[in-house]
Amino acid sequence: MSSSDFHKGVKETGRKLDGSGLKVLVVHTRWNAEIVDELVRGSLQALEAHGVQRQNIVVRDVPGAYELPGAAQRLIRQAQQQSTNLVSNVVEDLMAAAGELAGSVRGSAVAAAADSAADPIKQGPFDAAICIGVLIKGSTMHFEYIADAVSHGLMRVGLDTGVPTVFGVLTCLDSDQAKLRAGQRVGAETGHNHGADWGAAAVEMALLEI
Ligand SMILES: Nc1c(NC[C@H](O)[C@H](O)[C@H](O)CO)[nH]c(=O)[nH]c1=O
Numbered sequence: 001m002s003s004s005d006f007h008k009g010v011k012e013t014g015r016k017l018d019g020s021g022l023k024v025l026v027v028h029t030r031w032n033a034e035i036v037d038e039l040v041r042g043s044l045q046a047l048e049a050h051g052v053q054r055q056n057i058v059v060r061d062v063p064g065a066y067e068l069p070g071a072a073q074r075l076i077r078q079a080q081q082q083s084t085n086l087v088s089n090v091v092e093d094l095m096a097a098a099g100e101l102a103g104s105v106r107g108s109a110v111a112a113a114a115d116s117a118a119d120p121i122k123q124g125p126f127d128a129a130i131c132i133g134v135l136i137k138g139s140t141m142h143f144e145y146i147a148d149a150v151s152h153g154l155m156r157v158g159l160d161t162g163v164p165t166v167f168g169v170l171t172c173l174d175s176d177q178a179k180l181r182a183g184q185r186v187g188a189e190t191g192h193n194h195g196a197d198w199g200a201a202a203v204e205m206a207l208l209e210i
């Protein structure tokens with residue numbers, strides 16, 4: 001593989017990816033923030049280029065890559081629980097509204113029930129999550145242990161929650177490798193922002209169906 005090859009993005013799927021109805025979580029680290037922020041920008045641009053509405057993208061930050069799996073699981077579960085609560089609240093509101101309607105009183109209870117049901121995307125569960133960080137090898141084995149734990153941890157989050165969880169963690173031997181993969185220039189070379197691939201992958205996996 002030539003030195004420029006690995007900077008190319010993922011081949012387009014060819015399928016139309018309409019992300020307009022999706023709710024996406026982006027969790028990123030504050031470690032190596034200069035590079036991570038570029039990766040986040042690339043992911044957000046890709047999500048919006050595939051139709052995801054900005055108000056349906058939730059962005060949270062954590063200290064480092066080791067915190068990504070726990071944070072993603074916690075936030076995904078919170079959204080799932082919030083969604084469950086919303087459904088039960090709407091059912092209760094509709095029952096009350098039906099009662100009021102039966103007493104020939106229209107309006108507030110029905111409208112309130114309709115309103116709370118009309119905003120499911122903001123209240124609903126996440127359709128995909130992107131977890132973004134940059135690990136750069138130091139002089140100890142710390143890098144290897146974190147990289148192994150985070151990659152397995154994020155795989156588990158996706159499988160356990162059923163929410164496609166994109167592995168957006170660069171595991172680099174030096175900062176130049178990370179900068180190139182965040183689309184930055186190093187010397188005469190300009191890299192490819194892998195965040196763009198992660199945003200597209202999140203939409204594709206959220207829409208995957210039989
Ligand atoms: N060295 C890097 C770290 N280390 C910090 C850990 O991720 C974690 O925050 C700490 O061990 C407390 O639990 N994190 C990165 O994201 N990138 C690094 O290069």
Ligand SMILES: CC(=O)[C@@H](O)COP(=O)(O)O
Pocket residue numbers: 135136137138139140141142143146
């Ligand atoms: C990925 C890391 O934790 C690493 O940057 C820490 O550096 P060191 O191994 O020199 O402590």
